[in-house]
Amino acid sequence: MDANRVRRSSEAATVESLREALPPIEGCYLVLAGPGTGKTALLVERARQVLVESGKSKIKVLALTFTNKAAAEMKGRLAAVVSDLEGRAFIGTFHSFANHVLRAHGSAIGIPADFVIYNEDDQLEALRQLREDGRLPESLDVDSIVHAFSRLKSRGLLAEGTKDEDERLPESLRLLHYEYRKALRELNALDFGDLILEASRLFREHPHVLRLYRVAYRNILVDEFQDTTPAQYTLLRQMVDPGTTNLFAVADEDQLIFEWNEARLETLNLFFEDFGAKVIYSTLTHRCPANIVEAANAVIRNNRFRFPGKPEIRSRPEGGRVEPIRFYGATDEADEGRFVAETISGLRTLGHVPADFAVIARARRLLNATELALASSGIPGGRPSLAGLGGTEESEAVVRLLRWLQNSRDEQSARRVVRFLAPGEVDTFERVVGDAKRRAIPFEAALAESADGGGSGILPNIAERVVKWRLWARDARKLLEALAADLPTFLEFSESTEGSAEEARHTLGELLDLCRGMSARGRIALPDFLLSLPQMVSQGRMGRPVGHEGAVSLLTYHQAKGLEFPVVFLIALESGTFPDFRSERDLRRLEEERRLFYVGITRTKMRLYLTYSGERSDTYGRVWRKEPSRFIEEIPPELIEHVSDWKEDGKTKGR
Numbered sequence: 001m002d003a004n005r006v007r008r009s010s011e012a013a014t015v016e017s018l019r020e021a022l023p024p025i026e027g028c029y030l031v032l033a034g035p036g037t038g039k040t041a042l043l044v045e046r047a048r049q050v051l052v053e054s055g056k057s058k059i060k061v062l063a064l065t066f067t068n069k070a071a072a073e074m075k076g077r078l079a080a081v082v083s084d085l086e087g088r089a090f091i092g093t094f095h096s097f098a099n100h101v102l103r104a105h106g107s108a109i110g111i112p113a114d115f116v117i118y119n120e121d122d123q124l125e126a127l128r129q130l131r132e133d134g135r136l137p138e139s140l141d142v143d144s145i146v147h148a149f150s151r152l153k154s155r156g157l158l159a160e161g162t163k164d165e166d167e168r169l170p171e172s173l174r175l176l177h178y179e180y181r182k183a184l185r186e187l188n189a190l191d192f193g194d195l196i197l198e199a200s201r202l203f204r205e206h207p208h209v210l211r212l213y214r215v216a217y218r219n220i221l222v223d224e225f226q227d228t229t230p231a232q233y234t235l236l237r238q239m240v241d242p243g244t245t246n247l248f249a250v251a252d253e254d255q256l257i258f259e260w261n262e263a264r265l266e267t268l269n270l271f272f273e274d275f276g277a278k279v280i281y282s283t284l285t286h287r288c289p290a291n292i293v294e295a296a297n298a299v300i301r302n303n304r305f306r307f308p309g310k311p312e313i314r315s316r317p318e319g320g321r322v323e324p325i326r327f328y329g330a331t332d333e334a335d336e337g338r339f340v341a342e343t344i345s346g347l348r349t350l351g352h353v354p355a356d357f358a359v360i361a362r363a364r365r366l367l368n369a370t371e372l373a374l375a376s377s378g379i380p381g382g383r384p385s386l387a388g389l390g391g392t393e394e395s396e397a398v399v400r401l402l403r404w405l406q407n408s409r410d411e412q413s414a415r416r417v418v419r420f421l422a423p424g425e426v427d428t429f430e431r432v433v434g435d436a437k438r439r440a441i442p443f444e445a446a447l448a449e450s451a452d453g454g455g456s457g458i459l460p461n462i463a464e465r466v467v468k469w470r471l472w473a474r475d476a477r478k479l480l481e482a483l484a485a486d487l488p489t490f491l492e493f494s495e496s497t498e499g500s501a502e503e504a505r506h507t508l509g510e511l512l513d514l515c516r517g518m519s520a521r522g523r524i525a526l527p528d529f530l531l532s533l534p535q536m537v538s539q540g541r542m543g544r545p546v547g548h549e550g551a552v553s554l555l556t557y558h559q560a561k562g563l564e565f566p567v568v569f570l571i572a573l574e575s576g577t578f579p580d581f582r583s584e585r586d587l588r589r590l591e592e593e594r595r596l597f598y599v600g601i602t603r604t605k606m607r608l609y610l611t612y613s614g615e616r617s618d619t620y621g622r623v624w625r626k627e628p629s630r631f632i633e634e635i636p637p638e639l640i641e642h643v644s645d646w647k648e649d650g651k652t653k654g655r
Helices: 004-009 041-054 069-080 094-109 120-132 142-154 169-186 192-205 206-215 230-239 266-277 290-300 334-348 364-376 394-405 412-421 423-439 443-448 457-470 474-492 497-517 526-538 581-585 587-601
Strands: 013-015 030-035 061-065 089-093 115-119 189-191 217-220 248-249 280-281 325-330 357-361 552-556 564-568 604-613 613-615 623-625 642-645 647-648 651-652
Touching: 004 581, 013 189, 030 041, 030 069, 030 266, 041 069, 041 206, 041 217, 041 248, 061 069, 061 094, 069 089, 069 394, 089 094, 089 412, 089 443, 094 192, 094 206, 094 230, 115 120, 115 192, 115 526, 120 169, 120 189, 120 412, 142 169, 142 189, 142 192, 142 230, 169 189, 189 192, 192 206, 192 230, 206 230, 217 230, 230 266, 248 266, 290 325, 290 604, 334 357, 334 364, 334 604, 334 613, 394 412, 394 457, 394 474, 394 497, 394 526, 412 423, 412 443, 412 457, 423 443, 423 457, 457 474, 457 613, 474 497, 474 526, 564 587, 581 587, 642 647
Parallel strands: 013 280, 030 248, 030 280, 061 089, 061 217, 115 189, 217 248, 325 604, 325 642, 357 552, 357 564, 564 604
Antiparallel strands: 613 623, 647 651
């Protein structure tokens, strides 16, 4: 990062309470705010200031965040202080804003308003289908291709109308993406990367649409700006009308942990170059006690790529005893898991509930032993699911049904629903779809005719129900209520087992509860609801054990971002594991790993535990001897208390 450029481009100021010293509405500002400094409260106050104190009743605010959770929290807080918020603010992720723009104006570039959004599983399935159809090579590694597409799109490549830049890519890759894009268009689908790129293309090719949004949103707020990808930044830059748009962004380069998704520190420099931003530092954390803050500062101080002159975070005034940071060296993974479980059991006797605890590791597999230990101790623990609402076939089928209802051309979702409801009719379904393509008619129409084609009657019954349920698709809550009333009866006549039907009903109930919470302040359209689901799942909003005291959160560092807990365990802190062994030879990668550790430390409100295992198995089951992570050595030793023994089954186990 060019330190001199940053200094020349900014006027820096450090404030004790930014909410009490917000800069004028006009202009461009970047607030560098550390963890726990109240970034959400700050953005809400800025939005309130624009909407209420500006004295302009028709003024609007565009607030862009990086998680649906943050957007929902901001929207709720703002609604509490702005009485006439409806229609005056769009608060959501970059992807949800792009989705909103495309559904309103995407027809100008050939995108129908009812397009469906494909997640990674859908992309993999689409590529596999293309491979089976002979449109892609049999040897194609679809997982690698999906990840390559995602990264390139985050960089702004592989978009229609960007041939000059795409020419630098291998021709074979461009041809693969051409077939993939063609298949998605046939299915009336976009993937997540397409949302940003197509919204940007719409603005580029139809300036009158861009003007509509520039006039509507002259005040733009951006949360977690350090996580902005080049593609997202391009979209933001298009929205900013020089001289008339007011831009207010909050960032912390010490919490940039998504470089794998093309977020870059260099984008912060572009922010200064393009907008002439002024910098304000906010450093007082209201979350972490003094020793946690001291440890976090000591760790992140080792990174070179940081803003020059940036002050360190400061701790809140202490009102009680500061718990030392405790470090435990386990003999193996099972020992590490037992230590975590027994420590949690002991702390529960002091009044803590399971929801107070988070166990955080560099990768999901590193949580397995701890999860088993918690289960053996009768402690509820849950980790976010990567696929459906609980990772089950039934929950995935319910979500696919919703997506089919949204998009009548979503052949992939229809195929998944048929596999669940009528597994014996899958071959018939494929024949019907093939016949529909030959006749150039919608596959749903052919499905409705299938009663005379050798089917059992379930297929046309499914098609009939889909047409009926689709009448409710404009309102996600009403649709889910209709499904909740109708689907159980229908399942009795399907080929699903009693257990599968019960799981589907449970999933539907969870979805309905979630939708009711999201639609408390107004109707939510089915596309917006479906867009929010993958992130809700990844944040653990679904698929966790249910109980009045919640569950211990088992998280990766990326999933823990934005969360906080009274008690935090950072486990598997071994050299070669965290930091990753590849980081030892790559300074940039090492610094991102250190930022992950910094994020983990600063999730702590009260107690922090650090553990490592003297033996750790790899993904192939091989056991390796391990040494403590270099990151532990970066914490001042006087802040750490070594745990040499702990209790198991009422007895003291020595070390």
